[in-house]
Amino acid sequence: MMTKERPTQMRRATSERKHWVVSTGFLISLFVLPFVLNKFGRTGEFWIWVTTEMVIMALFATSLNLILGFGGMVSFGHAAFFGVGAYTVALLMKKTGAPLGLALLAAPCVAAVAAAIIGWFCVRLIGLYFAILTLTFGQLLYMLAFQWYTFTGGDDGIQGIPKPAFLGPTNYYLLCFLLFLICLLVMRMIVNSSFGLSIKITRENPERAKFIGINVRRYQLMNFVIAGFFAGLAGGLFTELNRFAQTEFLHWSRSGDAIFACLVGGMYSFIGPAIGSSVLIFLHIFIQQIHQSLVEIWAIFLGLILLAVVLFAPEGLVGLYGRIFTKSEASEPGDATRKK
């Protein structure tokens, strides 16, 4: 048995080392990126803004994937927690004059509480019913923000959120990037922990999970809250980036964007959603740069991309990369979920 195992272990070790080199290089270039872009004046500043949005949305998509890819539950209401985080930052900073640090700390916590309340109802249902209920709650919050003019500003949103002087585009990018990295590591730790494995088995076979002693709903709820927490932080960061919060942040189409990101990037890999999200945002901006009017038919491009993914790369870009560059597994270590 040992003789059989050794070559696979060695292959895994070398592929892991390659993996490390690639990701470290990628991280360093992401870190250096704003300093390079800074040299290009206004265009550079615009692209710093775009990459900051990419980083924030990557965090949002990765948080959704805790539910979607690892938990196997399709949620159309994830934008609710993004929005709650966004409005928490906006309200705290605008109405109470709280410092950014405190607001960014409060955003994920408030979002997690919202997720606990909404999740408590949602995890009672499965499959399509779960999806519909998350959608319902998400839209409920959306309507609430829309109608409650005195508190949320209705469809005007909350404008003019203060920005600390030292947080120029570059610094804000670096702040987001740092927080993104920390969150990514924490989520990765969760996915690879005992809890992560328990979540995976509730996805694989909830019925059997019950009979090895798992309280399926409780795990799903906990996972839902964790995902909501990180989504809340993403929302908070996004608000500060734009210096406004608006109802559109809560809209279900934003949940949809994150789901598309997971599909395109590959929802059975940890990093896939972040990649998918960045690629989609980049394409969106790229098309906009070619010609402004093309943005109006963005949905057609998106549809074609999704069609291509579903037909030719059902495991997303990460799966595609794995198929092309590594013959063994393209998967996260310790998880044999990739191949059918």
Place this chain on the structure above:
Amino acid sequence: MTDIVLKIEALSKSFNGNMVISNVSFSIPRGELSAIIGPNGAGKTTLFNLITGNLVPNSGGIFFQEKEISGMEPFNIVKMGIARAFQVTNIFPRLSVLENIVATLVTHRRGNFNLVTPIRKLKSVYEKAHEVLEKVGLTEMAQRQSGTLAHGNQKRLDIAVALALEPKLLLLDEPTAGMSPEERWQTVDLVQELWERLGITMIFIEHDMDIVFRISQKVRVLCYGTLLAEGTPDEISKNEQVIEAYLGEEV
């Protein structure tokens, strides 16, 4: 007085007015290897579903080690020491064989809420998992994706998952269903060997009378939801009611 592990008292269950289990009572002493037989639709699997908490009885009681368990949630019943393997293979198909067991062990040791320690660092869990796989003879296939195993091996894995929970009572729902004759006897040998080695109380549902009469100490016959007869294999094979209702003229 014998040590009773499971006691079932006047248990009844009906679906939309159809009595599926009606007024069934029996007791299982510790360490017994017994079979439940009966024609299709006799309520055998329903009985297992009641014992494991998947269904709630309409009336009657189920006592495990003198504690009432009817109406409890399945995951709590598992924690008390009742595990089951399923008639239709019921595993975690996209995880590796080893991960199936590791996940079960982690749950069994109540380590699921650990969000920090990487699962691969839990050496003792992996050692134990390999031990469990060795018991059922799946060591060679530890790294295989479990959904790709042959049917017989998937059923073995199902049993292994149940064993990893270190149950006091193990319920096996047709452990040999859908197997080739060869696999069938291998599984029977496995069940008997595990029973002898681990001293777990086991109940299995089986249609093959050769198997039932060869390994079980006690046989209970369910027919249309009632307990028709209960006794040693010898007694059952001679019981006229059972012959008439189920076994046919000759065994």
